[in-house]
Amino acid sequence: MILQLVILIVKVILLISLLMLGFAYTTLFERRLLGFFQLRLGPNRVGPFGLMQPLADGLKMALKEDLMPALADKSVFRLAPVFSLFAALCVDAVIPFGAPIHLFGTAISLDIANPSIGLLIAFAFSSLGIYGIVLGGWASQNKYSLLGGIRASAQMISYELAMGLSVMGVLMLAHTASMEGIVLAQKAHGWFFVPEIIPFLIYYITAFAETNRTPFDLPEAESELVAGYHTEYSGFRFAMYYIAEYINMITVSGIAVTLFFGGWLGPSFLPPIIWFLLKVGVSMFVFVWVRATFPRFRYDKLMSFGWKYLVPAALVYFVATAAFVSGVL
Amino acid sequence: MFTNYTALLIYFIVAFLSAFGMSFISNLLGPQAPGGLKKATYESGIAPEAPVGYFSVRFYRVAMFFMIFDVAVMALYPWAISLTDLRQAGFEKAVFFLVIVAFAFAYVWNRGGFQWD
Numbered sequence: 001m002i003l004q005l006v007i008l009i010v011k012v013i014l015l016i017s018l019l020m021l022g023f024a025y026t027t028l029f030e031r032r033l034l035g036f037f038q039l040r041l042g043p044n045r046v047g048p049f050g051l052m053q054p055l056a057d058g059l060k061m062a063l064k065e066d067l068m069p070a071l072a073d074k075s076v077f078r079l080a081p082v083f084s085l086f087a088a089l090c091v092d093a094v095i096p097f098g099a100p101i102h103l104f105g106t107a108i109s110l111d112i113a114n115p116s117i118g119l120l121i122a123f124a125f126s127s128l129g130i131y132g133i134v135l136g137g138w139a140s141q142n143k144y145s146l147l148g149g150i151r152a153s154a155q156m157i158s159y160e161l162a163m164g165l166s167v168m169g170v171l172m173l174a175h176t177a178s179m180e181g182i183v184l185a186q187k188a189h190g191w192f193f194v195p196e197i198i199p200f201l202i203y204y205i206t207a208f209a210e211t212n213r214t215p216f217d218l219p220e221a222e223s224e225l226v227a228g229y230h231t232e233y234s235g236f237r238f239a240m241y242y243i244a245e246y247i248n249m250i251t252v253s254g255i256a257v258t259l260f261f262g263g264w265l266g267p268s269f270l271p272p273i274i275w276f277l278l279k280v281g282v283s284m285f286v287f288v289w290v291r292a293t294f295p296r297f298r299y300d301k302l303m304s305f306g307w308k309y310l311v312p313a314a315l316v317y318f319v320a321t322a323a324f325v326s327g328v329l
Numbered sequence: 330m331f332t333n334y335t336a337l338l339i340y341f342i343v344a345f346l347s348a349f350g351m352s353f354i355s356n357l358l359g360p361q362a363p364g365g366l367k368k369a370t371y372e373s374g375i376a377p378e379a380p381v382g383y384f385s386v387r388f389y390r391v392a393m394f395f396m397i398f399d400v401a402v403m404a405l406y407p408w409a410i411s412l413t414d415l416r417q418a419g420f421e422k423a424v425f426f427l428v429i430v431a432f433a434f435a436y437v438w439n440r441g442g443f444q445w446d
Contacts, residue, residue, distance in 0.1 A: 008336055008339060012340050013343070016343065016347055061355070062354045062358045062359070063358055063359055063360075064355055064359050065355070065360050065361065065367075066356050066359050067368065069368055069369070069370050070370075081352060082345075082349050083348075086344055086345045086349075089347075089348065090341055090344055093340045093341075093344075112337060112340045113333035113334070113336040113340070115334060115337065140370075141370060141377070141381050142372060142381065143372060143377070144371075146381050146384060147384070150384050153392075157391065157395040158391060160399065161395060161398055161402060164399065164402045164403070165402055168402075168409045171409040171410050172409045172410075176410060177406070177410055226371065226373070231371055232371060235359050236351060236352065240352060299445065300445035303391070303445045304443055304445060307443040308438070311398075312434075315427070322409070322412060322423060325413060326412050326419060327416055327417060328417055
């Protein structure tokens with residue numbers, strides 16, 4: 001009992017600090033890579049290879065004055081970034097980072113919990129993240145922020161529909177919604193991106209929209225909205241929106257890897273957790289690559305792309321998978 | 330032994346507290362130098378006309394379509410998980426349900442509901 005509690009608390013603290021560390025080095029990874037994509041070096045002055053850059057950035061944010069706009073709704077303005085970050089952190093609780101390890105005579109699973117509705121919990125919390133953005137935009141009492149927040153919510157809920165439909169095939173094939181169960185099902189049936197390649201592509205496109213990344217970064221389109229929903233934020237509250245965005249990136253990559261690319265499965269010459277992190281790393285590279293390649297969508301095209309292409313495509317493939325799994329075909 | 334949901338609850342509490350604590354870092358470490366126009370709303374130099382809170386009705390429309398179709402999709406999650414047990418009968422019933430949803434979708438599309446202008 002005591003041992004279980006200690007293990008749980010260690011896992012909780014470890015996961016949160018690893019996500020923070022992951023965020024910090026994702027920013028460096030992204031800036032260095034964007035530098036190479038644009039034929040320059042990127043940040044390489046602070047520490048060897050710029051490895052201390054995230055620390056310097058964090059310190060700079062922490063030492064800025066925390067401004068509260070005179071017209072803002074004070075309590076909502078304070079709580080919105082907390083909510084955004086909280087939702088981003090929560091999703092990772094159900095993602096298995098590796099095969100269970102044996103320590104102190106007990107098997108320790110490398111996730112916080114493995115409920116039978118794991119995937120639904122992940123989706124529920126990733127939807128909650130919208131509130132942080134839309135409340136922050138509204139509480140700022142600034143036209144740019146309000147437009148950014150409202151755009152974000154419309155975009156995220158539109159793409160959520162296609163996202164929900166695209167993972168349905170995986171649920172059918174795996175016969176469970178527990179994340180651990182989905183990984184183990186892929187051990188038996190092979191990785192699900194092979195039969196589900198189109199749903200994977202739909203999921204991946206919607207993942208970009210859900211995390212407000214280029215080419216779907218309309219909520220913070222700097223050419224028209226200054227900085228979108230966080231225009232009025234400063235200091236560490238501003239940083240918290242960034243942390244939430246990057247942790248969301250890690251999370252959607254983790255979910256994509258777990259659902260479609262076998263999670264921590266891989267040849268045995270590397271430990272499972274390394275395989276998982278490698279796959280997530282490849283996905284993060286694609287996120288940066290896409291940012292360096294594609295221009296931003298126009299808003300009307302973004303909405304019609306979600307509703308008129310992604311949703312019908314996901315629906316058709318969903319029916320086809322259902323026909324196959326139920327034995328009709 | 331902890332159930333999955335107690336573990337999740339503990340994690341959520343710790344996650345909320347760390348996020349909440351983080352939001353005070355700048356209050357503690359940052360300078361406090363009030364004055365000037367720092368607290369003014371940033372609207373590219375134009376004096377803001379409070380309160381802000383009105384936006385295009387198109388966003389409400391998107392929210393309503395989302396509600397309608399996402400609830401339909403949510404209803405299919407338990408069905409999808411148990412499809413291997415339901416076999417052909419389960420497939421036929423879901424197709425009947427999906428035809429109704431697809432009809433509503435086609436109707437909204439035809440009436441220009443997904444057109445953004």
